[in-house]
Amino acid sequence: MSTARVLVGTRKGAFVLTSDGKRQEWDISGPHFAGWEIYHIKGSPADPNRLYASQASGWFGQLIQRSNDGGKTWEPVGNKFVYDGVPGTHQWYDGTPHPWEFKRVWHLEPSLTDPDTIYAGVEDAGLFRSNDGGQNWHELSGLRGHGSGPRWQPGAGGMCLHTILLDPANPNRIFVAISAAGAFRSDDSGQTWQPINRGLHSAFLPDPKAEVGHCVHRIAMHRSRPEVLYMQKHWDVMRTDDAGENWQEVSGNLPTDFGFPIDVHAHEPETIYVVPIKSDSEHYPPEGKLRVYRSRTGGNEWEPLTNGLPQNNCYVNVLRDAMAVDSLDSCGIYFGTTGGQVYASADSGDTWSAIVRDLPAVLSVEVQTLP
């Protein structure tokens, strides 16, 4: 029987949760890297026992850890992230120029085909790649060098490159998203980039329809239709059917269209999930009710999923990288909260339960479906 392995990054360490295909009983190991911020852990699709973790500390900076045995043991690999050339400046919060400074790795995206190739999205926003299992990192500087960098600015969490999507049908195509710059696409393996933000509207910009500057929180793709992307923006849930050339709002009947994560059902490319959050300054669920919203129509028509989730006095947040889906026959949905719970549904979101409680604040959740 297939099993599920959930990789949880928290403010104070990493946890690995495993279960059989029923996903009722969970074994928990951790904390790994106790006391360190683990922004993200992800396994290689080409070798599920190869895991990478982003480990960081305000005292001691950035480390990258690698496991070859599914998270039982780890070894530190390369942590030298140096921007290519003269980094230049981006906008600071007050609109003044501010030099690019590396702060941390937000997201690690292993290649779909090679366990030793991995991409890293970093703050201040940039994209790095390693071709030797994380030992050495090189910036794909065409992204920062695209020309719009001086107009990028930090969101409340910093100016981070948080989403990296590799097109399973086109090995040369990569999508990334940056807060607050927007979404970008490369069709030449990351050498050159174009902003893909037509249709986005952001009231905090002098020109709300500007080419760049949008605070994209997350984008998601179903591997069977890589030209269709879903986006949770600072406000608004969006969709594109042409690889980002044009976006349409699909917030529909959501109680609020602010939020952070968005994800797609493993077997139903028109079924998507978001967690509405009250507002940009009130990062908790509306009415104190933790509700995942599901659309089975690719957006616009949404239904609340509440069975098993707290429906009163709940004021946690769900961060952008803290939702994932497994690919078991009955698709499992997972998300972690800033209150330290990881909730799971083994039935596409109909019913939920906490598979672990009282962890440190959850920064990221990934899940691997193992044979």
Next chain:
Amino acid sequence: MIRIVLPAHLRTLARVNAEVHLEVEGPVTQRSVLDALEASYPMLRGTLRDHVTQTRRPFVRFFACEQDFSHELPDAPLPEAVASGAEPFLVVGAIAGGRRP
């Protein structure tokens, strides 16, 4: 022999349980001590000082002989008591907690 005391998180990273003992060639300075430390424990590269500029990370402090050497020049000699191994060179995480205000 130079004695170095690392903070707990870096002892875990370097997989050492107690003081680190190192031989340093030439003058004993912050730079020569840290160079020797990183040569023996390469996983510590980048955790104490910037990879490129080699400047001390802002929330890392260097103490010895009940004095703060954090703001001394990297090539300034450390006390003879450190060079002789009578006193350890202490690497300390700042009490501020690692987050800029």
